[in-house]
Amino acid sequence: QVQLVESGGGLVQAGGSLKLSCVPSGRSFTSNAMGWFRQAPGKEREFVAAISWSGGMTEYADSVKGRFLISRDTATNTIYLRMDSLKPEDTAIYYCAATFSSHWSPVHTSMKGIDYWGKGTLVTVSS
Secondary structure (H helix, E strand, O other): OEEEEEEEEEEOOOOOOEEEEEEEOOOOOOOOEEEEEEEOOOOOEEEEEEEEOOOOOOEEEEOOOOOOOEEEEEOOEEEEEEEEEOOHHHEEEEEEEEEOOOOOOHHHHOOOOOOOOOOOOEEEEOO
C-alpha cells in the first residue's frame, strides 16, 4: 500500500519558520515529480510548490515565492518544504502529492494529474 506521510506542521507566530517533511512508503518516488498543496479553512485546495524527479526544477505559487523552498533527498526518498516568513494567511492543512511523471506540469498543478495524496499536516500561523 502506497502512503505519503507528512510531518512538521504546528503552531508558529507570524514571521516564523517551519519545515515540513513527506516520507513515501510502499514504493519509491525517486523518479517522480512531487509537490505540496494546501487547503485553508473554507477554501479550495491550492498548489504551493513542486519539484522534479532530480530536484533540478522547482515551481512555486506566487503567494509563496521567495518565502518557501521545496527540496528532496533521493537517498531517503523524502521531500521537504521549508517555510519562512510565515503569514497568518499561510494557515492551512498542507498535503504532499506524488505523480507518475518525472516532471511537474500544469495538469499536476490543477490536481488532475496527482496520483497519490498524503493525509496532510496542519500549519497554523498566529498573528
